[in-house]
Amino acid sequence: MFRSDFFISPLEHLFPKFDGILPALLATGLPGGFLIANALIKRFAFKQTDFHFFGGDMIFSGTVLFTSTMLREMSLGHIPGPQGAVYWVLSLVLFFLWLLILAMGKPKLRWLSVVAAIIGALIFSCCSAITWSMVVPKTGG
Amino acid sequence: MTALGIILGFTISGASALLLPLIFPATPKKNELSEDLDRAARTAHNLQLRLEQAKRAAESEATAAH
Secondary structure, three states: OHHHHHHHHHHHOOOOOOOOHHHHHHHHHHHHHHHHHHHHHHHHHOOOOOOOOHHHHHHHHHHHHHHHHHHHHHHOOOOOHHHHHHHHHHHHHHHHHHHHHHHHHOOOOHHHHHHHHHHHHHHHHHHHHHHHHHOOOOOOO | OHHHHHHHHHHHHHHHHHHHHHHOOOOOOHHHHHHHHHHHHHHHHHHHHHHHHHHHHHHHHHHHHO
16 A cells, blocks of 8 residues: 555656647647757757757756746645655656766767757657646636 | 557657758768868869979970070
C-alpha cells in the first residue's frame, strides 16, 4: 500500500491525460512548430548560420514551462506531497538533460546537432504534455 | 484517438528537427576556405612566372632582331 501510494500513484500523474485528439496533438506537436519558427527567424531575420544549440533551446524552454507551472500548482496546493517530490526530481533531471544536450552541440557536428535537436524537441513535447495534465481546471465561480 | 494524437504530435515534433539541415545549408569550413586560398595563390604565382618568362623571351627576340 505504501509502495503504491508513494511511488506508483505519483508516477501515474506523469502520464498525460487529454480530452481528445486535438488537445493531444496541440500539446505534443506544437513544440515542433516552435522549433521551426525559431530556426526560420534566426536564419532569415538574424542571418544565423548554424543550429548547433537548438536542442538546448528546446529542452530549456520545456524545462522552464514545466518548472514554472509546477511552482504555480504547488503554491496553489494542487499537488500533493509525493507527486510534488516526483515533479521536483523530474525538474532536476530536465536541467541535467539540458546540460547534456548543450554538450552535444559543442563539437558543432551537424548530425550530432540534429540528434540533439530531435531529443530536445521530444523532451519539450513531454514537458508540454505533462504540464497540460498537471494544470487543475478551475471549478465553480 | 488520444493515443493517435499523442503519437502524431511526437512524430511532428521529432520530424521537425530533421528540417534544420535544410534551413541551415552547410557552409564550407575554414580549412576548405584556406585550401582554396592557397590554391589561388599558387596559380597566381605560376602565372606571374610564365609572364616573366614570356617577357624575357620577347626581349631576347627583340635583341636578336636588332
